Amino acid sequence: MRTEVKDLLISWAVLSAAFSILIFRSMSQTIEPFLMAIVASISVSFLAVSTGFVFHELAHRQIARRYGAHAEFRKWKFGLLMALIMPFFGFIFAAPGAVYIYGPHLTLRQNGKISIAGPLTNVLGAISLFLLFLGLLALGIINELLALVLIYVIQINLWFALFNLIPFPPLDGQKVISWNPIAWAILFIPLAVMFFVF
Numbered sequence: 159m160r161t162e163v164k165d166l167l168i169s170w171a172v173l174s175a176a177f178s179i180l181i182f183r184s185m186s187q188t189i190e191p192f193l194m195a196i197v198a199s200i201s202v203s204f205l206a207v208s209t210g211f212v213f214h215e216l217a218h219r220q221i222a223r224r225y226g227a228h229a230e231f232r233k234w235k236f237g238l239l240m241a242l243i244m245p246f247f248g249f250i251f252a253a254p255g256a257v258y259i260y261g262p263h264l265t266l267r268q269n270g271k272i273s274i275a276g277p278l279t280n281v282l283g284a285i286s287l288f289l290l291f292l293g294l295l296a297l298g299i300i301n302e303l304l305a306l307v308l309i310y311v312i313q314i315n316l317w318f319a320l321f322n323l324i325p326f327p328p329l330d331g332q333k334v335i336s337w338n339p340i341a342w343a344i345l346f347i348p349l350a351v352m353f354f355v356f
Contacts, residue, residue, distance in 0.1 A: 165233040169254035177203035179245035206314035209283045214276040218257040221275040227261025270337020273330040280319035316353040
């Protein structure tokens, strides 16, 4: 348990730093002063990784444990290194670790549900934040910076869901499509449209 918490915290910090680097490149062109762009980039990154990555992995773990499997998060050293290097080249390698599941008794259906839990958590997070955005907008208590932060966090959550639903191993999409191609399409296609439109 202690190792799992440590690995999750390290992965969260490294991935947040990676997103901060990438997002700052964009925000520094639209937000002034310079210090405000740094604060906004860090805020977006830590909030996005908390909701997009941490909740995603915990959802996998929770459903796997509900089915009686042993499930724990473990960091991946190569993934952590790549996460820190790639933002300097303009993109994110978001695989600092994963929930490792041992459950030989798991059926294809159960494995599919464990896999879809992560992306569904991202979608629900994005919807919740979008409703918050609309509520703040309706009340007139949102400024440009907060709006930008929320929009980035929503977009990153959608990206986490979309990326993980790509149907290639070891991503979630491959396991979901093996279990139920219709469930995969119902989630993936609207998500792809929503992401690119948003």
